Amino acid sequence: MKPFHQILANNLVANVTNFTVWFAITFWVFLETQSVFATGMIAGFYLVFTAGFGFWFGSIVDHNAKKHAMLASSAASAFFYILALGMILIEPEGAFRDPYGWYLWGFVLLVMLGVIAGNIRSIALPTLVTILIPEDSRDKANGLVGMVTGIGFLTTSVISGFLVAYTGMFGVMVSALVATGLAFVHLGLVQIDEGRVAVDPDKPVEPKRVDIAGTVRVVAAVPGLFALIFFACFNNFLGGIFMALLDAYGLSLVPVEIWGLTFGVLSTAFILSGIIISRTGLGINPLRTLLLVNAITWSVCCVFTIQSSFWLLAAGCFVWMLLGPYAEAAEHTTLQKVVPLERQGRVFGFAQSVEQSASPLTAFLIGPLTQFVVIPFMTDGAGANAIGGWFGTGPDRGMALVFTIAGLVGLVVTILAFNSRYYRELSAAYAKGRDDDGASGGATVANPA
Secondary structure (H helix, E strand, C coil): CCHHHHHHHHHHHHHHHHHHHHHHHHHHHHHHHCCHHHHHHHHHHHHHHHHHHHHHHHHHHHHCCHHHHHHHHHHHHHHHHHHHHHHHHCCCCCHHHCCCCHHHHHHHHHHHHHHHHCHHHHHHHHHHHHHHCCHHHHHHHHHHHHHHHHHHHHHHHHHHHHHHHHHHHHHHHHHHHHHHHHHHHHHHHCCCCCCCCCCCCCCCCCCCCCCHHHHHHHHHCCCCHHHHHHHHHHHHHHHHHHHHHHHHHHHHHCCHHHHHHHHHHHCHHHHHHHHHHHHHCCCCCHHHHHHHHHHHHHHHHHHCCCCCCHHHHHHHHHHHHHHHHHHHHHHHHHHHHHCCHHHHHHHHHHHHHHHHHHHHHHHHHHHHHHHHHHHHHHHCCHHHHHHHHHHCCCHHHHHHHHHHHHHHHHHHHHHHHHCCHHHHHHHHHHHHCCCCCCCCCCCCCCCCC
16 A cells, blocks of 8 residues: 555544544433533534644644654544543542533543544645645545545444443443554554655754744735635634534434434445545636535535424435535645645644634534523524424424524625635636645655545
8 A cells, every 4th residue: 555545544543533532422421411501512622622722733743744743643642532531430420410510521621632632633634645646636635535534424423323322431432542552553654755855054944833923924925815714714613503513403303323323324425525536636726616515515504404304404414424525625725735835734723723713602602502592492482483383393493493594694605705806816826826846845656546
């Protein structure tokens, strides 16, 4: 296997492990506490950490060998998982059933830190695509990355649903530790030529620091790049709603085993889109592709919870998963072409921090807002009286109303973005591009497809 494919396989194991823990903690806390407030807070923790650590993780990737950064990611995850397993073993009776208890939230904190440590890999991987893959094939390589993500989701949801149902979080944490150890050992054996350039003695050595100001200057130098990042930020503002409520909504319709299995089956859409992208690419303008798939996705979000139907929910999730890799691959392909390699880790980290910065606000607000305002509104309040006859009433319909409103807002913003000058400017910057001795940089190898 070529190093790129071995890295993809290794990241698959790491992603499955961390996403299994992420899915499992959300499923398990809801089942233990029956609290939408608690699941909203968990989503908030995840997003706060993702946004807060993005700058630092990007600097780690830029200032160290990418392989070493990924190994450190696995080691950090294992450390926090061990601490979390210890809390399970010494749990006081009933401590995990209190949605407001410090013991539960201390456990959630450790688990989330272990999951978040895996984000170093998500920043390092696209920089390795720049290093190892020719510029004209990177969109296809990013499609393979999306396919790996899809395979991860396929196995993650099934594994987490059944592990939670039959072993609780004890089985989840033990499995996570074993898989993390295997990924660490395998990655240590992979030989990666990162093509590092010899240091020019006449050029000042860049200090190993986060350097937010320098990263901002790099982003600002590309017309429209800030707009792309802030567009993704707004999408994630609305996306926080889905992170906070989707599992609770799904679990209100079917048992946890069925919900986990459903996500596994639907995640074949990730694999399908990844295969298509790896063969056809994203077209001559990845930004146009990004906005098109956003328009379709938000349109679907307007209607996939319009009635209390498991099958309607499943269809909407399938479309979302089918188009998601297109949006991610389009953003990565654009950044890989217009950002210098030596800054890509920090720019990807900057983008991750900024794009995720809005989601914690949504996740923290939407759980309590839905629990204490929208659900009563659609159970026996004015909403139930006004539209309950056709929309339905009850807690699940309160969550459904939030999804529908989010879809409408997202669609309007996408249409505005399509007609903005920022879209035209960044499209022109991408079309102009720069060769590897400019923005792209890095060595090239054979076509990954």
